[in-house]
Each structure stands twice: as structure tokens, then as C-alpha cells.
Amino acid sequence: MSREGAPVFSAKAVVKTFGTLRAVDGLSLAVEAGEIYGLVGPSGSGKTTLMRMLCGLTPPTAGEVRLLGYLMPRERRAVEEQFGYMPQERAVYRDLSIGENLLFFGQIYGMDRKRIAARTAQLLEMMNLADRSRQRADRLSGGERQRLSLACTLIHEADALLLDEPTIGLDPALRAEFWDYFHQLSAQGRTLLVSTHYLHEADRCGRVGLMQRGHLAAEGTPAELKSRAAALSGRAVPDMEDVFLVLTGARQGGAQ
Amino acid sequence: MKLHRIGAMAERVLRQLWHDRRVLAFMLLLPAFAMILFGYSFSGDIRGVRVAFVDEDKTDLTASILENLQKDEALTVRVLAPGGDPERLLLDGGYQAVIRIPAKFTSLYYAHFAMGVATSAQGRIDLTLDESDPQIAATVRKSLADALLKLGEGGPVDVQVRDLYGVEVRFIDSFAPAIMGMVVAMISTVLTLLSIVREKVDGTFARVWVSPVRRGEFILGYVLAFGLIALVQSAVVLTIGSLVFHIVINGSIFWAFLCVILFAVGSVGLGTLLSALAQTESQAVVFFPLVMLPSVLLSGMMWPVQAIPAVLRPLSYLVPLTYSNRVLRAVMVKGLAPWQEPLGFGGVLAFVVLTVVAASLVLRQRGRSTE
Structure with missing residues (x-):
């Protein structure tokens, strides 16, 4: 469980540098329980690096990141069973079947076979992969493999989910399907941090952080961001892509 | 350190191998092939x-x-x-x-x-x-x-x-232990290496890394899987050796298997270690001859270490198979207990400790690094 009152995901003035590159540059955010928070921005804006810091895969160069109130990566042992991480790669074992992938990820989280089997049936039903349990992952289509990857993240029923570009490479219909899953998960009380470079997907989030060059250019609900963009540009801005352009452009304008 | 997680790791590795029928066949055929090929090349009827x-x-x-x-x-x-x-x-x-x-x-x-x-x-x-x-x-x-x-x-x-030059030991008798060691080293090192590199490429490594699996459990899972495989491979070599080539095993099979398993553990460690140097699967393949050639040429498998030119001889003692050969030959041919061949047994133990510790450190680095 989260430390009392602590946000599920939080970052304070986080910096991460790789050589001379500042991948994340003084970013702060806090995601509260039950939210679907979208990290939205173009490729290379630092979304993946932030995610990796949040789940303890890489330490920040400066500042601090916390997951359920625990400092990452130092205190990651305290929360390792309470979050699920879906990497950007379709991170499943290609040479295992769907069922075996889920079995393995269930086992390493200490679930027994019976519980894994029940949970597998439930997830495959949800992902439209029922009756496919014995199919090998390398024979799946891209979209199916992506669904399996999501199922592997969900197997141990974690409350906090970090999904790195879960819809990348999917066709629009499948992307919509994925966002339906996310809303189902949110309805079950889970907290989701979802990164995407499809700016339109921001509309499906509860709250959005527009990322640009390692920091948040703007943050708010989709409606708030739209009205802020409208106020700045003096016209209605219904399209998220325009919102991004206006708000990031405004920031650059403000800095000059 | 939880047994069930080590078991889960090992089960997964074995399942992956089970699915890759070509690799599986290779693993079983290699010891048979090596034993038969070398056996016939060195024990064919002698004429003239x-x-x-x-x-x-x-x-x-x-x-x-x-x-x-x-x-x-x-x-x-x-x-x-x-x-x-x-x-x-x-x-x-x-x-x-x-x-x-x-x-x-x-x-x-x-x-x-x-x-x-x-x-x-x-x-x-x-x-x-x-x-x-x-x-x-x-x-x-x-x-x-x-x-x-x-x-x-x-x-x-x-x-x-x-x-004039030696004591009486049939070549094939002293060759079977070497084949056991070579096959186990080859399979354990190369498949561990490939498997970890593939985890890295596919992103499953990151998933396992954020899970409760500890570094030790990760390595032990591989060790358990390849230890079992090493046992099966050794059994293949010994069966063919005794049925087809009538090799003489003077010592205890128990000690021989124990030494082979220890050697497999070290080889898994070596594979893990090498995985730090390879970013892609094709890079990993390059290590294959790098591991194999010195093992075959310098380990005393084909000819005694004493017969290797003095310039190269120190290198022999850097090749893990040299020690495995010594101890397995001592156990199987001379009928000694492993510790009665201190250089060989000590060498294998040192190989295990060094590679597993180093592998563990490498994995820690890996966990922290990022693409």
C-alpha cells in the first residue's frame, strides 16, 4: 500500500542526464490514486526515461522519484509487488506460449498455479485472446502480442500501472480498444500512468502532462488544456495536436 | 531469495528450450555427435x-x-x-x-x-x-x-x-571426460548468453528486473535449468561411451556428475558475464568460437597440456575446460575423489565462484543502466 497520503507516482525536480543529453530536465509531477495520467509528447521527450526512473530501472541524476511514497530505486523492494510495468518493447518471451508467459510472470510474483490459471482466463477473456493460451508468442500478430504484453503486466493485479507507449504501432481500432481496457482498469480502482506520442490519445486521459524536451510544458485535464490553448491563441482549439503546438509554442514565447 | 522464484526462472528457461525443438535436438545430439565423431576418429581400427x-x-x-x-x-x-x-x-x-x-x-x-x-x-x-x-x-x-x-x-x-613417453591409458577413456566438459561448457555458456541477450533485446529483462526476482534468483534459475541439461548431456556421453566405445570408468559416476554440474554452473556464470558485452544476438554469436576454440585446442582435450608450445601454455591455464578435464579425468579414469586432484577441482571451484560473482555484479550494472 501507499505510504499515507503519498501520491501513487511522484517526481520532484527530477533530472536525468546521459552524457551531455538532459533526457529529463527538472520535471515534477504527482499522480493520485485512481487517475489515468497521460504522459503525452513526441518521441525523445523523456517519457520512457521518466517511466524507467519511476519503476526503479534507472536512478535519477538529481531530484527524487517516488512510487507509492517509496523512494526509487532505493526502496523499490518495498513496492515491487505493487506495481506493474509494461515496457515499450513488446516484452514477452517469443518462444513461450501465451499461457506460459502469463504463468512465468505470475510465478515470479509469488502467485500459485491455480490463481494464475484463474487470472489468465480472466485476462485472456478481456483481451479477446481466450482459447489462444497455447499459441506461441512469436506466431501472434503485433496487436495480439501487445495485448499479451499488457496481460503480463496485469497478471499480478497490481494497483499502480506504468504503461510505456502501450498503443505504439497499433491501428486506430485497436488503440481505441486498449483505451477501453485502461478505463476498465481505472474503474477497478487502479492508477495508470500511460505514455503516448499519439497526441489525440490525451483526450482519453483524466489528466495530461504535455512533455517536451524533458520537462512538462503544460499539465491539466484535457478540457483545461484546451481552454488554456484557446485563451492563448484567441480561438477554439478542439484538437489535441493543436493544443500541444499552442501550449508548447506559448512556453517558448514566454521564455523569450 | 525464494525457491519458488528460482524454480519459476528455471521452469521458464526449460520451457523455452522445449519449444525450440531445433535447439533441443541440438542439445541432445551434440553430446552424441561429439562422442561418436571423436570416438571413431580416435578409436577406429588401427592398421599397419x-x-x-x-x-x-x-x-x-x-x-x-x-x-x-x-x-x-x-x-x-x-x-x-x-x-x-x-x-x-x-x-x-x-x-x-x-x-x-x-x-x-x-x-x-x-x-x-x-x-x-x-x-x-x-x-x-x-x-x-x-x-x-x-x-x-x-x-x-x-x-x-x-x-x-x-x-x-x-x-x-x-x-x-x-x-617411452607415457603411462597406459586408452585415449578414448581420457577423451570421454573431456567431451562431457566441452559439451556442457558449450551449451551452458552459449545458450545462457543468447537467452539473456534476447531478454535484453525483447525487453523482458526490464520486466523481470522490476519484479521481485533477485539477481541471485535470476542466475540460480539459469543454473538449475542448465545443471539439469548438463546431467542429461553427461548421461548421453557416458551411455554412448560405454555402449559403443566400451570406455572404462574407474571412478564414481556421482563425483563425475557433481563435477560436471559444477562446471555447468561456472559456464552459466560465464555466459551471463559475456552477455554484458553483447547488445544483440548476432554479437552474442561471435563469442561462440571465442569460447570454443581455446577450449578444444588448449585444454588438454586433444593432446596433453605438456605438448602445447611453451608460449601458449600459460593460456591453457586460463581455459576453464583445462581444469574440468583434469578433475573429470582424475575422477573417471584414475578413480580418485575430486579433491585428490586439487588443481583441477580447485580450478573448477574458482571458475564457479569467479564467474557467478562477476555475473552478479554485471547484472547489477545491467539493472541500473539504460538504453
Whole structure:
């Protein structure tokens, strides 16, 4: 469980540098329980690096990141069973079947076979992969493999989910399907941090952080961001892509 | 450290191998293939061993010994005049054995037969043997023994053997332990390496890394899976070795398997270690000859370490298979306990500790690093 009152995901003035590159540059955010928070921005804006810091895969160069109130990566042992991480790669074992992938990820989280089997049936039903349990992952289509990857993240029923570009490479219909899953998960009380470079997907989030060059250019609900963009540009801005352009452009304008 | 997670890791690795039928077949066929290939290349019927026959007695009896020897296809016998130095004949004459029958052989031979145990007199034959190739030496011994057996009543004959270069061990006997070690090293190192690199490429490594699986559990999972595979492979080598090539196992199979498993653990460690140096699967493949060639050439598998040029010899002691060969040969051929071959056993233990600790450190680095 989260430390009392602590946000599920939080970052304070986080910096991460790789050589001379500042991948994340003084970013702060806090995601509260039950939210679907979208990290939205173009490729290379630092979304993946932030995610990796949040789940303890890489330490920040400066500042601090916390997951359920625990400092990452130092205190990651305290929360390792309470979050699920879906990497950007379709991170499943290609040479295992769907069922075996889920079995393995269930086992390493200490679930027994019976519980894994029940949970597998439930997830495959949800992902439209029922009756496919014995199919090998390398024979799946891209979209199916992506669904399996999501199922592997969900197997141990974690409350906090970090999904790195879960819809990348999917066709629009499948992307919509994925966002339906996310809303189902949110309805079950889970907290989701979802990164995407499809700016339109921001509309499906509860709250959005527009990322640009390692920091948040703007943050708010989709409606708030739209009205802020409208106020700045003096016209209605219904399209998220325009919102991004206006708000990031405004920031650059403000800095000059 | 939780057993169930180590078990989960091992089960997953075994399942992956089970699904890849080609790799699976390779794993089982490789030990069989290596044993048969090497076995036949080194233990095929020997023909035409050059033997010098020096007869200082010249009787009907010695003539029939010569005749028997000449009938033996394994030998090419040349009769030489008495007086030459047998060692010189071996060194310079290109002979692999010199059989010398001293004067009075025949009379002593029959005297012993007539007087039985009452006399110490006994026909003696001098056999000077090049033992550097144990198989050839064994062939000569056998042929001579056969030739004497066919003489009929008389004897026994005291064959005085002078080994020039070695002790009596059949090559194939000392080869089976080497094949066991080589196959286990090859499979464990290369498949661990490939498997971890693939985890890295596919992103499953990151998933496992954020899960409760500890570094130790990760490595032990691989160790458990490949330890089991090593057992099966060793059993294949030993079965073919004893059924097809009749290898002699003087020692304890238990100790042999234990040493093989230890060696597999070290090889898994080495594979993990090498995985730090490879970013892609094709880079990983490059390590294959890098591991294999020194193992085959420098480990004392094909020829004794003492036969390796002095310049290269220190390298032999950097090759893990050198130690595995020593200890497995000591256990299987000489019938010793592993610790009675301290250099080999110590070397294998050091290999295990060094690679597993280093692998663990490498994994920690890996966990922290980022693409």
C-alpha cells in the first residue's frame, strides 16, 4: 500500500542526464490514486526515461522519484509487488506460449498455479485472446502480442500501472480498444500512468502532462488544456495536436 | 531469495528450450555427435603399426611368434638384425614398437613349462613402446599378447615393457571426460548468453528486473535449468561411451556428475558475464568460437597440456575446460575423489565462484543502466 497520503507516482525536480543529453530536465509531477495520467509528447521527450526512473530501472541524476511514497530505486523492494510495468518493447518471451508467459510472470510474483490459471482466463477473456493460451508468442500478430504484453503486466493485479507507449504501432481500432481496457482498469480502482506520442490519445486521459524536451510544458485535464490553448491563441482549439503546438509554442514565447 | 522464484526462472528457461525443438535436438545430439565423431576418429581400427622384430634366439618357437605377429593386420612387422638400440629405432627408425627376443628365450620358455613353479626361470621378451599415443601402444600390447597366446603349451612369458613417453591409458577413456566438459561448457555458456541477450533485446529483462526476482534468483534459475541439461548431456556421453566405445570408468559416476554440474554452473556464470558485452544476438554469436576454440585446442582435450608450445601454455591455464578435464579425468579414469586432484577441482571451484560473482555484479550494472 501507499505510504499515507503519498501520491501513487511522484517526481520532484527530477533530472536525468546521459552524457551531455538532459533526457529529463527538472520535471515534477504527482499522480493520485485512481487517475489515468497521460504522459503525452513526441518521441525523445523523456517519457520512457521518466517511466524507467519511476519503476526503479534507472536512478535519477538529481531530484527524487517516488512510487507509492517509496523512494526509487532505493526502496523499490518495498513496492515491487505493487506495481506493474509494461515496457515499450513488446516484452514477452517469443518462444513461450501465451499461457506460459502469463504463468512465468505470475510465478515470479509469488502467485500459485491455480490463481494464475484463474487470472489468465480472466485476462485472456478481456483481451479477446481466450482459447489462444497455447499459441506461441512469436506466431501472434503485433496487436495480439501487445495485448499479451499488457496481460503480463496485469497478471499480478497490481494497483499502480506504468504503461510505456502501450498503443505504439497499433491501428486506430485497436488503440481505441486498449483505451477501453485502461478505463476498465481505472474503474477497478487502479492508477495508470500511460505514455503516448499519439497526441489525440490525451483526450482519453483524466489528466495530461504535455512533455517536451524533458520537462512538462503544460499539465491539466484535457478540457483545461484546451481552454488554456484557446485563451492563448484567441480561438477554439478542439484538437489535441493543436493544443500541444499552442501550449508548447506559448512556453517558448514566454521564455523569450 | 525464494525457491519458488528460482524454480519459476528455471521452469521458464526449460520451457523455452522445449519449444525450440531445433535447439533441443541440438542439445541432445551434440553430446552424441561429439562422442561418436571423436570416438571413431580416435578409436577406429588401427592398421599397419610399424613394429621392429629383433630375434636373438632364432628357433622354431620364435619363428612362430614372428609368424603370428605378421598375420596380425594391425601390425607391419620388419625383422631387424640384432644389436640395434631399441630407443634409437623408435626415435629415428620410425618404429612405434620394438620387440626383442633375447637368446635362450626358447629354452627358458620350455624349462619353466617343464619345472613349473619350481623354477624362477622364465622366457622373457623385451617390448619397447612409444606410449605417446596410448591407442597404438595398446594395439601393440594386444597383438603381442595374442601372438604369444597362440603358441600353445609352454610359457608363461614375461613381457618386459619399457614405456617411452607415457603411462597406459586408452585415449578414448581420457577423451570421454573431456567431451562431457566441452559439451556442457558449450551449451551452458552459449545458450545462457543468447537467452539473456534476447531478454535484453525483447525487453523482458526490464520486466523481470522490476519484479521481485533477485539477481541471485535470476542466475540460480539459469543454473538449475542448465545443471539439469548438463546431467542429461553427461548421461548421453557416458551411455554412448560405454555402449559403443566400451570406455572404462574407474571412478564414481556421482563425483563425475557433481563435477560436471559444477562446471555447468561456472559456464552459466560465464555466459551471463559475456552477455554484458553483447547488445544483440548476432554479437552474442561471435563469442561462440571465442569460447570454443581455446577450449578444444588448449585444454588438454586433444593432446596433453605438456605438448602445447611453451608460449601458449600459460593460456591453457586460463581455459576453464583445462581444469574440468583434469578433475573429470582424475575422477573417471584414475578413480580418485575430486579433491585428490586439487588443481583441477580447485580450478573448477574458482571458475564457479569467479564467474557467478562477476555475473552478479554485471547484472547489477545491467539493472541500473539504460538504453
